[in-house]
Amino acid sequence: MAEITFKIFRYKPGVIDSPRYDTFKVDVEDYMTVLDVLEKLRLDDPTLTYRHSCHHGSCGTCGMLVNGKEVLACVTNVMELGTPVVTVEPLKNAPLISDLVVDMVPFFEKYGPVEMPLIRESEYLPEGKPSEEVGTYTRLESCLECGLCLSACPMVATDPDYMGPAALAAAARVVQEPRGQDAPAILKMVDNEQGCWRCHSAMECSEVCPNDVDPGGMIMYLRQKLISRKLKGHY
Amino acid sequence: MAQRGSLAWLWQAFTGLLLVILLTLHMIANHFMANGLLTYEGIIQHLSNPVVLVLEILFLTSVIFHAMSGIRALILDWGVSKSVDNTVTRVLVVIGVLMLAYGVWLFTVIL
């Protein structure tokens, strides 16, 4: 157990109009995550707002900046950060509602139209033979829709109309496995300067992705698909 | 009129690749083959070789295209509207053409 200082970003429209940082000293146990600390703090200060749901990195709601890096608070162990002061801020490149809460509506306005199916075939334990009744094993898609990649992307920072890594990665998933979706239409949708050609391969999205979606790699996959289609069209 | 999306990207990549090759040739030709280009006479002599002249003009064209297209990409990253994009592209095309014309004029003057 150690005492850690938390600097937490606070903003509330009409109450705290110019954002400030509140400082809290917290006794942290070695199993505690940043989300556990926030939960503890909220018992004393119910006005502290943040998003959270599943507490194990499966729902993607608790994305925030911890010491300047985009993480899911629920799977970020405080002690493993190794800093005596931990700074907690909301995600960048998204409208700020209050404290650590950002508005996810713009994220889903980009992401939703791709209509990536939530269920995919499971590639785990390929040696396993599912029963005839089930046919093939399925699993939930990897993308948690947390928005970390959009926050880390330097292009989204200056061009809010850029589709961004999450939606492009979803598009690439549809191209890889259409599962009933219209893959050529999706390819056409991303083939423009607000789609996969805005990316400058900084790969910051893949760096922060909590679930190995590798959005940067997926954008490169889309580009290669588009280029080879274009070349084929010319001869 | 502006090239958008993949086409702009492909041209940028193509000229980029060309520049890597041409610049290597440029450096070898200018600094290893010729005895330095630090005198006026040296340059005249160097450029009198027609192969060098053609390569230099190709180099000039690619570098101007690549630079202008790079500036445009930078401005588009700022998330500007289509009309701004069109204006920017026109201005950059004009600057590029002027630079190219000036470069070619320089060659004719000194030869």
Add this chain to the structure above:
Amino acid sequence: MGKPHVVIIGGGATGAALAHDLTLRGVRVTVVERGEVTSGTTGRHHGLLHSGARYAVKDQESAKECIQENMILRKIAPDTFELNNGLFVAITEEDMAYHSAFIDGLETCGIPYKEITPKEALQREPNLNPAVKAVVEVPDGTMDAMRLPLRFFATAQSNGAIIKTYTEAMELLMSGKTITGVRVRDHVTEKDYDIGADIVINASGAWSDKIAAMAGVHVPLQPSPGVLVAVYGRWNNMVLNRMHRSGDGDIILPQRTLSVIGTSSWVVKDPDQLEMKKEHIQLMYKMGSVLVPGVKHAKMRAAWAAARPLIGSEGEASTGRELSRTFKCFDHADHGGVEGFVTIAGGKATTARGMAEVTTDIVMKKLRMNVPCRTRDVVLLPHTAYYRRRM
């Protein structure tokens, strides 16, 4: 607007299903939730789409609810579940002793099952403990604990329901012995305001008794937390359960790229004071590795606690395992003499729709409306529809 107005306190699975059912039956709905939607118990459950088999011996009422709702959810929320089925496996002699009672239970509750040989089970799940003695396959599945409720919310929202997050119910407004609305606090703007309501539904799960106390009534509720551990890697594709009386660490549930080991159980008074029990993390690892030996050394992604809302009086339970997983709806006109106030408590995420149906039937009667329930057939909107620009 002539439509009656119902305020739902609690934005979890129950609140979501209620909002959906009520809007379908022509009621104006406002949901108030003190945090993000599904931030209480709903989001934190292990994400099991119950076949009911877990309760087939000791808690048959709950088991029947589960299998019925399981089949309905498959229909109204297609493509939200990993429908890989589940296995109940007997590993020890003690487990084997439970076998016949288990099969009898499945028969009684009408849960479809198939006995398969240990050899076949190991072919399907190569990481399963090779010492397995008997295996029964049941229609378990994995759900996304947040996105299924979001589909209810999304559909309700498109039918006019208003969902207010970061809005905490502070006080119930009463005129005599009748509830007339809720005073809420918006934690975003730190302002209090009043929402008038014809009926207020208390769907706050483990917090139900706290909300009920605002109206001076009591709900017999035992918040019963459990510890869950998520480990990296998907160790199995089907849900794996121990074939014995429900106990600690008897389930490993695959979810996305992870596996979740659950759960332990104890009881608390205040669901906000969920102190994590460190020794339970070790217990999950220990018991989990009986099912799948490989998880013993799997890297932990997270450990957390969630409070089940179980129906039961104080002192009735010491661990929570004794209490039924079924739900109960309290019309406080009959339970405490307060008009216009209904509490729905207990139940499981799997049975949320059924809980909403029963509750809405009661609310309809109170509002003197006669509209039948349609939630068995209406296919839900995708979860992404929840996030749209609000008016």
Add this chain to the structure above:
Amino acid sequence: MLAEEYKRPEPLWPKKRLGEWFSIAKKGAGGWAFLLHRLTGILLVLYLFLHFYVLSTLSRGANAYDNLTVLMESPFLLLLELGLVAVIVYHGLNGIRLMLLTLNVGVKQQKEMFWVVMAITILTTIIAALFMF
């Protein structure tokens, strides 16, 4: 206050933040590659104009040009020229890296590719320095 009178304010929209391009709060090697590529690109455009200016003296006869080249022998300008070599080599090599990435080649090794680019850049600069001084 009644619900009808209450309205939550609109969320605070972020401004476009050019600083993110040049921020050094990078998460990984790819971010650094991007930052350096952008910086070297801008420097090279500026150099292009400078180069045009230098060559424009050619049109004013031998003397004008030769006077300028004498100036360029100064150690300070030679150092700048060495910097130019580094900038050009980096921009060119990383350009090839970016091209490969777009063709979906070596995406998983993009970090290693960046380190190779850096290594060759430094090596070339050292060799160039030996030639120059």
